[in-house]
Amino acid sequence: MDNDTQRHNPHNHLCSFSGPATQFPEIDGAPLKTNERSRDMIDMQFGGLLGLIILFFDIWAIIRVIQSSAGAGAKALWIILILLLPVLGLILWFLLGPKN
Template sequence: MAFNTLFSSILLQLCLASIGLAAPVSTEAMDNSWQYGTGGGLVGLIVLILDIIVFVEILKSRRTPVQKLIWCLVVFLFPVLGLIIYYLFSNRSAYQRDSGYESLA
């Protein structure tokens, strides 16, 4: 139980750190925010939102804690490429949590 709490705490800190990394890369006047890629602007905001969605999906899955940590690190370290790798190679349907509701007879 203590490991799960520690694991959740670490992943929460990684998620919060990703918000800080979404700041603009340059302090110069930003006439065109698209030139900064995932460092800021609209593209950075979209990537950040998609990363958070992936983190939540990973944490709610039935994967082992080590698998969750590895997937979160891949998405955290490589935001755009990690999203693509996760959606292509993670076998999401096999690890989806059941809804928890029983079907009516």
Template sequence: MRIGYDAGPLWVVLFMGAVGLAITALMVKALVQIAQRPAFDSMTRALWILIVLVAPVLGAIAWFWIGPKEIEPTSRYR
């Protein structure tokens, strides 16, 4: 009889560790970029931080997809 926790094959443990590390790195990168964003007011910054903390993967992907984009001036107003 075995007593204790069987973690499974080593490759599964290593893979899950790598996925966890990648998610953590993605989250930290997004949070650092949000904190360094001077164009945001405190409410916008707090909302983005909350989104990334509540939904780490989707929030960080949303930040990298739509968050840091600047509005480019059009040639009409130059």
């Protein structure tokens, strides 16, 4: 690949593939190479799986908050915190929430 092509390819730094590339539909005006497309698909699958895991634990935490003996106001605050900040709210609830 010559220097002009390297300079004008915005995705060049993401790609270690040096052979001929199969062209796919363009994103932002630059065609994706095969390994870039595969990496993007893996990232989406991992992100989706991580999102489902977080959703599962958030629902579990909300159920535990509802079943706790804390007052209605405390329950409402914990549920709002968990819903607005799914990861941080879950961590805070685990560390600071009702322990029964």
